[in-house]
Amino acid sequence: MSFTSDLKSTLADLPEYSVISMRVDTDNYFPAIITTLDTMVEERDFGGVYVASTRPAKAILHRVEQKKITAEDIMFVDCITYSIGGTAKTTENISYVESSTMLENVMLKTTYHASKLEMDQKFVIFDSLNSLAIYNDSKILSEFFHIIVNKLRTKDVFTIVLSVGHDAPGEVERLLDLICDETLDLRRPLKEEG
């Protein structure tokens, strides 16, 4: 079984309103997000909000379109384009938050766009814990995830918090272990040195 087929079958079997902490290796970053979007949108007929703080939404959207995933069913909340001085005009698919430090605005935009989705079944993906941790310390990030994950849970939204590699803050990952229904740790074991 390959990484993508493993992930696909795991996601396909998860209950409708799951809250997942997903951990992948860096080289599986794109396969993980594309497989997740493909499974949720094309196979499970969900509509979703994709919170992009690792790479600009346009870059993710480009990959999505390349893979022929129905982009109309995904709303992007882009937290990075403003920070890099890019053009940030709201489009049909992309809404912008000025900075990854404005976590409350990320919350507001995420819940707002999730509520506007026409589909009955909805998902939210946070991509990623690592990139949000560049701009925010562990205390405020833990508080952010504690509130947003529980808020989305009350609205029956399938939620995925992605972390990549082994560098995400352990304090936040431990909190996610506590508040998520499941931790999907798809990373290869770290090799012992020496």
Add this chain to the structure above:
Amino acid sequence: MYGSRDQLITGIEELDNILNGGIPQGNVVLLTGTCGTGKTTISMEFLVKGALRGENAAFISVTEPSVKLLENMRTYEFFDETLIDESKLFLLDLSVVYRKMGLLTEDHSIEDIDSLLAAFNNVVRALDIKRVVIDSITAICNRLKEKSRIRDFIFNLAKSLTNQGATTILISEIGASASDYSVYGVEEAVADGIILLGNMERRGDLIRTMQVVKMRGTSHSRAKYVMDLTPDGMHMVPLLKWGTEGEDI
């Protein structure tokens, strides 16, 4: 313990939750903040949501022509212009009222103030207004000059609007460095409620905030919230506790 005062649902979901059901009916609320904090938008949403519930609403514009206000409001999905055609929402220019009343000087006498109060009363009674916004009370006070006149005017205005069953928002403009809730320090003493809008700087980013400082007649949250102006109106979430070390400006 609070009694059973009727509360007016503002229609802004999070604000109604913060206020435990809405603004107590008949209250005069000071909506105060620096420029660009969303005072006009939040108060217009309050009026529109009321008008949609069958409560006639009036926006009395002192600082900008209602035509310009209308243009700005058309960008919001919550703004339903048919309410104006149906005579449920009224946009009134105070400059027109001033002209009709012959109040052309920058300094109002006591007689002028009485005439102005009578004009407000007539409008509210004649149009059966239940929600009033005056944007801004600061601009009116600028013409009253003396603190005693300002106090009398606001006190009498609040009393008469409340007696007519209207719930009122007085918009107050304050400077970025202000430590009070109003320019003259009188408005906040007379008001039943104070809602403070602000900008908070966090690591160089400006965050819009809202806090209900006081609201007579209901138990309410006094926490600080972060606001976002979306096409369908105002949305709020609590300010993250670990992110409160920013500077209010």
